[in-house]
Amino acid sequence: MIKAAESMLAKGVRNFALLFVVGEERNSAGAYFMAKQPxxxxxxxxxxxxxxxxxxxSKGALRYELHASGRMAHSAYPELGxxxxxxxxxALERVRKIExxxxxxxxxxxxxxxxxxxGRAxxxxxxxxxxxxxxxxVDDPAPIREAVAAAxxxxxxxxxxxxxxxxxLQPVPGIPTTVVAYTTDIPAFGGQWGQPLLFGPGTIHVAHTSEERVPKKELLAAVEHYETLVTQLLKGLE
Incomplete structure (x- = not known):
């Protein structure tokens, strides 16, 4: 993104900016903060x-913590605990059966x-x-919420x-499309920074693993792709 921005600035392209936020993996704190400052x-x-x-x-996310409480006892006398x-x-067996x-x-x-x-020992x-x-x-979370509560x-x-x-999300003419199963900061921005698009180099299939990487070839290609995408979007505003 930075290289694409440098290239466009060198060509006299303006009316764009870079925005970097924190917390995407945990709570989208940066995106929520910037949504208040469009x-x-x-x-x-x-x-x-x-x-x-x-x-x-892209798919959404619904996270739960399940907390179970019991009573301690000596394991030789489980009937006392x-x-x-x-x-x-x-509970987890029930949850796994949710359709x-x-x-x-x-x-x-x-x-x-x-x-x-x-457990303790x-x-x-x-x-x-x-x-x-x-x-x-992939849809309304209400039925899953009800099913989890019942389970x-x-x-x-x-x-x-x-x-x-x-x-x-919407397509842009001439750019190949895909669908992703992960969740992003886009919902946290709440549309306050304009129509969202999702694009970047690398594959999610190696993310969060010891093999996480982005091939150099894709990084270099992404510079041109970002520049093309920004240029097309700016032309659409003229």
Whole structure:
């Protein structure tokens, strides 16, 4: 993006800016902050690994923490205790049976049971346990919320941590398109920085792994692609 900006400035292209924010992986704090300080832009190109294709949509996110409570006891006498871990496992079994929707463009809603924690020692009946759930939304979250509440009822406390809606985006003539399953800062901007577009080099398939990388060839190609995209959008404003 910076190289594309430098190239356009050298050619006399103006009326664009770079915006960098923090917190996208956790809470989109930077995007939420800047959504309160719009600058009148008509378009926002959000940089994410789309393999240099323009994304027509991205899935949303619905995160939960499940908290189970029990009663400690010596594990030789389990009848004197109440295992929080067993309650959590029963709730998770119910959650895994929730029927998840499929969208014709975004594809299936998916569930990741991301973390499990609990217990004190092998000889102690656990009095507390916790799990993190992450649904990738493709539609209205209401049915999933209802299903999670029903699955957890009487077993664990379900705390909603985050909800970000799925996003549908517009194409730009002449630029290849794709659909991505991850969530971005775009919903957090709330449209305050103009019509959003999602584009960038690299593939999400290696993100959050030990093989995370962006090929140099794609980085170099992205410079030209960003410049072309900005130029086309500016022409549309004339």
């Amino acid at each position: 600058r009148g832009s008509k378009f926002l190109i959000n940089g994410e690994p789309t393999e240099c294709q323009l994304a027509l949509g 109440d295992s929080a871990i067993l309650k959590l496992l029963d 998840l929707p499929t969208h014709p463009i975004l594809g299936p809603c998916t569930l990741n049971i991301a973390t499990l924690a609990g 092998p000889n102690v009946i656990p009095d507390a346990a916790k799990a993190d759930l992450f649904f990738r939304l 957890c009822d009487g077993l664990v406390e379900a705390r909603e941590i985050l909800c970000i809606p799925a996003v549908h």
